[in-house]
Amino acid sequence: xxxxLVRQTGFNPQNTDAGNYMLSLLDEALLAGLISESALQDxxxxxxxxxxxxxxxxxxxxxxxxxxxxxxxxxxxxFFCMDTFCISSPTPADxxxxxxxxxxxxxxxxxxALVKSKVSEAKRxxxxxxxxxxxxxLVAYNSTINEAIPGFFKNYDTAFNAHDTxxxxxxxxxxxxxxxxxxxxxxxxxxxxxxxxxxxxxFAEEAIDQLMENYGRVYHxxxxxxxxxxxxxxxxxxxxxxxxxxxxxxLTIRQSQIVLLRERLKGLESSEAASxxxxxxxxxxxxxxxxxPKIRAYALHCGENLLPRLINAVQQDTLQRLAIPVMGAEPExxxxxxxxxNMDNEAFRRLVEDLLECRNxxxxxxxxxxxxxxxxxxxxxxxxxxxxxxxxxALFDLLSDIELSILARIIFADKLRDQPEQFLLSQAIxxxxxxxxxxxxxxxxxxxxxxxxxxxxxxxxxKTKTGIDI
Amino acid sequence: xxxxSKFIVNLEPxxxxxxxxxxxxxxxxxxxxxxxxxxxxxxxxxxxxxxALITTGRIELxxxxxxxxxxxxxxxxxxxxxxxxxxxxxxxxxFYYMKNETREQIGDDDLICIMRDSFDNRCxxxxxxxxxxxxxxxxxxxxxxxxxxxxxxxxxx
Numbered sequence: 001x002x003x004x005l006v007r008q009t010g011f012n013p014q015n016t017d018a019g020n021y022m023l024s025l026l027d028e029a030l031l032a033g034l035i036s037e038s039a040l041q042d043x044x045x046x047x048x049x050x051x052x053x054x055x056x057x058x059x060x061x062x063x064x065x066x067x068x069x070x071x072x073x074x075x076x077x078x079f080f081c082m083d084t085f086c087i088s089s090p091t092p093a094d095x096x097x098x099x100x101x102x103x104x105x106x107x108x109x110x111x112x113a114l115v116k117s118k119v120s121e122a123k124r125x126x127x128x129x130x131x132x133x134x135x136x137x138l139v140a141y142n143s144t145i146n147e148a149i150p151g152f153f154k155n156y157d158t159a160f161n162a163h164d165t166x167x168x169x170x171x172x173x174x175x176x177x178x179x180x181x182x183x184x185x186x187x188x189x190x191x192x193x194x195x196x197x198x199x200x201x202x203f204a205e206e207a208i209d210q211l212m213e214n215y216g217r218v219y220h221x222x223x224x225x226x227x228x229x230x231x232x233x234x235x236x237x238x239x240x241x242x243x244x245x246x247x248x249x250x251l252t253i254r255q256s257q258i259v260l261l262r263e264r265l266k267g268l269e270s271s272e273a274a275s276x277x278x279x280x281x282x283x284x285x286x287x288x289x290x291x292x293p294k295i296r297a298y299a300l301h302c303g304e305n306l307l308p309r310l311i312n313a314v315q316q317d318t319l320q321r322l323a324i325p326v327m328g329a330e331p332e333x334x335x336x337x338x339x340x341x342n343m344d345n346e347a348f349r350r351l352v353e354d355l356l357e358c359r360n361x362x363x364x365x366x367x368x369x370x371x372x373x374x375x376x377x378x379x380x381x382x383x384x385x386x387x388x389x390x391x392x393x394a395l396f397d398l399l400s401d402i403e404l405s406i407l408a409r410i411i412f413a414d415k416l417r418d419q420p421e422q423f424l425l426s427q428a429i430x431x432x433x434x435x436x437x438x439x440x441x442x443x444x445x446x447x448x449x450x451x452x453x454x455x456x457x458x459x460x461x462x463k464t465k466t467g468i469d470i
Numbered sequence: 471x472x473x474x475s476k477f478i479v480n481l482e483p484x485x486x487x488x489x490x491x492x493x494x495x496x497x498x499x500x501x502x503x504x505x506x507x508x509x510x511x512x513x514x515x516x517x518x519x520x521x522a523l524i525t526t527g528r529i530e531l532x533x534x535x536x537x538x539x540x541x542x543x544x545x546x547x548x549x550x551x552x553x554x555x556x557x558x559x560x561x562x563x564x565f566y567y568m569k570n571e572t573r574e575q576i577g578d579d580d581l582i583c584i585m586r587d588s589f590d591n592r593c594x595x596x597x598x599x600x601x602x603x604x605x606x607x608x609x610x611x612x613x614x615x616x617x618x619x620x621x622x623x624x625x626x627x
Binding site: 055064067 | 523527528529530531532534535566569570574577578579
């Protein structure tokens, strides 16, 4: 039916916008002459009536006018429900048929019922996410499961804000959910997180934990504080294990094996690398005994997505940062504040109060360094609004190049990871846009006024510590 | 995310003629107090209402507020035929301004009652005093948490 519609009328559902489905479908139908202007106007009037009813409900009949922004939100909520109804139709032509023969009130009510059933489904799946959760120190992973997702269920408002996603989801998925909001986003996010958990269940907890520790050592970061996808790290090492002729369940790769792997991959054309990767991914999934079609498809998709990074890593000779090798048992001591313990809440609060009371930047800097022992506390104090303009240079003046490089690495983590060879500190600090975080702007300002010699020294430290010279 | 603002605005012209008729029909009640709106007055009031909504960044589906303000204020002794339409226009602007400033904490009917009471009993028909003194005082009371409602027996608007 769809094909013949395209042929006969030019109606092409491909032109619809997933984020604005119903309206774009109606636009397309109007262009193809499948609906009249007056029918569209009638739909518009019906939707305005729905909005009017919703405004009355929203204001508990107390107000007939509301701020434009609130009205837009209510209307978006109505469209979200209607889109949910439309997307559930088997085909766009079926959907159009329903829209022409049903009242908008019915469409919206049925859409709302579907939204509510998605919430129930998301809650059920979240139960499975919790029962398959990975034991990890990764803060973003734990806070997403412990706080962000439960917070969504607590705050999600199907009646007035169905399109909104009231959750601060930090943990990045290997295949992030795009073009979706509200419960549609959350349902997909939870489904994918469950798949990632189930995949990781094929590996020993200790092996995953060790791999993540090694990841931290390779990148010289305190990995629990960073936004890293565990599944992706695990899948990547499992695939390289298979390439090396080891078992897929083995996540341990030695430095010498990385050298071997690099030699094997070096001369391959892109198409050969793609074929080798595809076959390794398929073998990995097969060896792990993954039969669930959803987990299988997800792992194959994410595995094959590794190709550009694999080709780049071979070309740039940085394979040891894609396949994570076993590192020394103890992390290299970098600097005191990276390895120290975090302050407890009371000590943190007292320090903030003392810093706020102290007026002298030099004394504040001394006080800061004498009491802060961990990088996390360092950053938390920066973000506690207790340091002012002159305080930052006084503090940065007391830091060594290595300590400054550790702070700079937080700012330039992405650049250092993606294209470390091309990284130039002098260029990076002049190109970077102004940040919402004051300490970032202050550090950039401080680095800019350093001599070229010191800038180069910090640049070398940045590159060395991310593994280029390992 | 869909931009729905045009969707709302586009609907307004369709109800315009209907609104003029509704406004003129309030003459049935107001002429008992010697006040009458011509079609031209009605159009002036509708334009003032639309401008007030744009200025205050608000949306209203329907024209209930105009009707409520007319029904409430046509009984005021301080309004006469010469200043009738202009006063309604100014009251509308003050009303939507107050809806924002009071952060939606007073319902339409209560706010109109407060405005009428102040207009007649404390401002003696001065719209300047109503806006510049009484309503600003109300805003200050609400913002400082000192507002507990002024009308226990709110008059039905």
